[in-house]
Amino acid sequence: MREKDPNKLEAIFKATLKLVLREGFTALKMSDVAKEAGIATGTVYVYFESKEDLINQLYLELKKRNAEEFLKGYNAKAPFMACFEKVWHNYVRAQMQEPEAAAFLEQYYRSPYLQEHVRKETDKMLQPVFDLLERGKEERLVKDMPTELLVIQLSGAIGELVRWHMNGQIKANPTIINKALELAWDSIKR
Amino acid sequence: MREKDPNKLEAIFKATLKLVLREGFTALKMSDVAKEAGIATGTVYVYFESKEDLINQLYLELKKRNAEEFLKGYNAKAPFMACFEKVWHNYVRAQMQEPEAAAFLEQYYRSPYLQEHVRKETDKMLQPVFDLLERGKEERLVKDMPTELLVIQLSGAIGELVRWHMNGQIKANPTIINKALELAWDSIKR
DNA sequence: TTAATTAATGAATATCTATTCATTAATTTT
DNA sequence: AAAATTAATGAATAGATATTCATTAATTAA
Numbered sequence: 001m002r003e004k005d006p007n008k009l010e011a012i013f014k015a016t017l018k019l020v021l022r023e024g025f026t027a028l029k030m031s032d033v034a035k036e037a038g039i040a041t042g043t044v045y046v047y048f049e050s051k052e053d054l055i056n057q058l059y060l061e062l063k064k065r066n067a068e069e070f071l072k073g074y075n076a077k078a079p080f081m082a083c084f085e086k087v088w089h090n091y092v093r094a095q096m097q098e099p100e101a102a103a104f105l106e107q108y109y110r111s112p113y114l115q116e117h118v119r120k121e122t123d124k125m126l127q128p129v130f131d132l133l134e135r136g137k138e139e140r141l142v143k144d145m146p147t148e149l150l151v152i153q154l155s156g157a158i159g160e161l162v163r164w165h166m167n168g169q170i171k172a173n174p175t176i177i178n179k180a181l182e183l184a185w186d187s188i189k190r
Numbered sequence: 191m192r193e194k195d196p197n198k199l200e201a202i203f204k205a206t207l208k209l210v211l212r213e214g215f216t217a218l219k220m221s222d223v224a225k226e227a228g229i230a231t232g233t234v235y236v237y238f239e240s241k242e243d244l245i246n247q248l249y250l251e252l253k254k255r256n257a258e259e260f261l262k263g264y265n266a267k268a269p270f271m272a273c274f275e276k277v278w279h280n281y282v283r284a285q286m287q288e289p290e291a292a293a294f295l296e297q298y299y300r301s302p303y304l305q306e307h308v309r310k311e312t313d314k315m316l317q318p319v320f321d322l323l324e325r326g327k328e329e330r331l332v333k334d335m336p337t338e339l340l341v342i343q344l345s346g347a348i349g350e351l352v353r354w355h356m357n358g359q360i361k362a363n364p365t366i367i368n369k370a371l372e373l374a375w376d377s378i379k380r
Numbered sequence: 381t382t383a384a385t386t387a388a389t390g391a392a393t394a395t396c397t398a399t400t401c402a403t404t405a406a407t408t409t410t
Numbered sequence: 411a412a413a414a415t416t417a418a419t420g421a422a423t424a425g426a427t428a429t430t431c432a433t434t435a436a437t438t439a440a
Contacts, residue, residue, distance in 0.1 A: 002386045002437045024300040025216040030428060040389040042430080051428065103300065110214040110297055119357075145369055148360045152350045153373045160346025161339075167309075170338045179335055183343050187377035192407045192416045220398055230419040232400080241398065 009047050011037040013058055017100040021166075025055075025107045055113045062101045063122045069094040071128065080139055083132055088154070088181055091129075095162045096172065102162055126151060133188070143190050150188050157184055199237050201227040203248055207290040211356075215245075215297045245303050252291045253312050259284040261318065270329055273322055278344070278371055281319075285352045286362060292352055316341060323378070332378050340378050347374055 015036035019028055030051055034041040048054040070090050076083065095102050108114055133150045136142030142150065161180055165172040172180075205226035209218055220241055224231040238244040260280050266273065285292050298304055323340045326332030332340065351370055355362040362370075 004387070008388095023302040024297075025214065027302040029426090034390095041428090042390065043388055045429070046387060106296075107214070107300060110293060112213040112217040123359075143373070145373065146360075146366070148354065149351075149366065149369055149373065152354055152360070152370070153347050153377070156346040156348070156350025157343045157377075158346070160342045160349065164338065164342055169313075170336075170342070176336070176339065179339055180343070183333070183335065183339065183377045186379075187343070187347075187373045189376075194417070198418095219396090224420095231398090232420065233418055235399070236417060 004047065008037070008039060008043065011039070012044060012047055012054070013061065016054065016058055017104055020107055021100045021103045025111050030054075052113060055108070055111075056118075058104065059108050059113075059118070062098075062105060063125065065098075066094055066101065066105075067125050069097070070125065074128065076128070076131070080132075080136055080141055084136065084185070085181070087129060087132060088158075088184065089177075091155070092158055092161070092177055092180075095158060096165070096177075099162060099166050102159070103166070126155070129154070136188075141190055142188050145188075153187050154184055157187075194237065198227070198229060198233065201229070202234055202237055202244070203251065206244065206248055207294055210297055211290045211293045215301050220244075242303060245298070245301075246308075248294065249298050249303075249308075252288075252295060253315070255288075256284055256291065256295075257315050259287070260315065264318065266318070266321070270322075270326055270331055274326070274375070275371070277319060277322060278348075278374065279367075281345070282348055282351070282367055282370075285348060286355070286367075289352060289356050292349070293356070316345070319344070326378075331380055333380050335378075343377050344374055347377075 012033060015033045016028070019032055019036060028051075030044055031041050033054075034044050037044075044054070048057060070087075072090060074083070074086055074090065078086070109119070129151055130147050133142055133147050137144055137147075157180065161170070161172060161177075164170045170176065202223060205223045206218070209222055209226060218241075220234055221231050223244075224234050227234075234244070238247060260277075262280060264273070264276055264280065268276070299309070319341055320337050323332055323337050327334055327337075347370065351360070351362060351367075354360045360366065
């Protein structure tokens, strides 16, 4: 039993991400994926049943990696402010390090591949943020506003920062990122 | 010379928006557009040369409408705070009233149809916001931060609010919208 | 070392969808 | 009212792309 090559699988993922970033789902062709990955068209079908399968598997994989990145070194017992900064930086880093992934996830949300239960499932990833913000409210450090609104404020700003960065409209260096953190915090602090 | 029916043109636009909101560009078929608009497939080609043409014409039309909405009743000579609130509410309203348009524009930005010069062209729509924020900095009402960052903070939050609203994850009634404004202002105020 | 098994290939096929066009219907002009 | 013009139709066509599969190459087991 000859083994499948994990490098090829990863190459397919990478190629897909690259192409989706460049032209979106609309222009994604299996033959292009294969070419970009440096393999034959048919080989993609050794690893994935169909285009739909590829996209969904990749989606789940990205979510998994994202969650790991997201909670790296997070300790819910630390003081609130430490937790907040940690989560914020993790979130930014997760998005910044993998802008292709961010673009893919964005596309997935507006595609025929999306299944509602999957969306709900993966939205749970934000739960730690919800918990943290509610703790912040209890400790009277954060405004008494619907937690959803607070999350929207934070994730919206980060997402937009990454988009502008990718467009080349802004260069998101550490200085900029820290300033963005300051803005974000001033927004929700009591 | 029989005249073309402006209702049909509008119906095609509407159908396209509806379908793109539901499943994105990926699943957009000319035959579906026609069916949704209640006309024959071929009729779409009476009004548009091609699918590409349809998408680009719709894009330009939406941008035009958006810009009108955006600047409605705006008077740059009013006191800063009045201007800020006006612009903010206009921006929210433009996005909220036409969530389908917002979804379409989002998709367009990640599609093979996008042309870089078009993106740059239409990004100019944000110029009034840039101007206003720079005035705010001069008047010492707004933080001395790169204007881009301030814009990112504002537009990111609004965009995310609309997305959550569309997903049904939050009900953006006037109360919520005002709270969001409060958060946004606290973020950038000095 | 040979046989067996499975990955890899890519041209051929099947499927799907944009576009065309011969025909019909509606409107306008004469 | 008849002729002329153009919109509207939708089945047929052209073109594009997902998927298959007969064949080859590589790896593993015997």
